[in-house]
Amino acid sequence: MDLGSLSQNSEEQILEVVLEAYSSILTGKTAGVLCFAIQNFIETKDSEGIPENIADAIRQGYTLKQKEIIKYFKEKSAFVGVSKDTRVENFDWTLRYSLSSSKLQNLNQRVVMLSFETNEGEEKLFQLHENDLENLLTKCEQIESQLHNLRKLNIS
Secondary structure (H helix, E strand, C coil): CCHHHHCCCCHHHHHHHHHHHHHHHHCCCCCCHHHHHHHHHHHHCCCCCCCHHHHHHHHHHHHHHHHHHHHHHHHHHCCCCCCHHHCEEEEEEEEEEECCCCCCCCCCEEEEEEEEEECCCCEEEEEEEHHHHHHHHHHHHHHHHHHHHHHHCCCC
16 A cells, blocks of 8 residues: 555554564565554654654654664664674584594593584584683683663663
């Protein structure tokens, strides 16, 4: 439905269609002139070129859905620059302890095997020795601390 024909409906009908469009946007499904107009409004707060009754419904919908919108875009922004096929979908770990090998009698080596599965179903396998694991855990703690600080930001 184009914006001109939508503007001929009642305020309640327009608001209902606008709220459905907001729901589509928040589930990642953006299609149609109305969704693009809403996305533009969310990003710029500009409603120029939109019939006034539809612009009012878009502003009202934004007010009603503001918490969901902020949450959606915060989550979406965390993946800026990260290809969908490289996102980790699942991971597994195994601890291996080698007492000896055919070449060394007293090996006593601990190794962690990390397996990461991407959205595309591809598996990446990493072998970490004790020092490597310590470094990884330290970096993960630093990341966790930074994420905690970001959650405190009030982005609106």
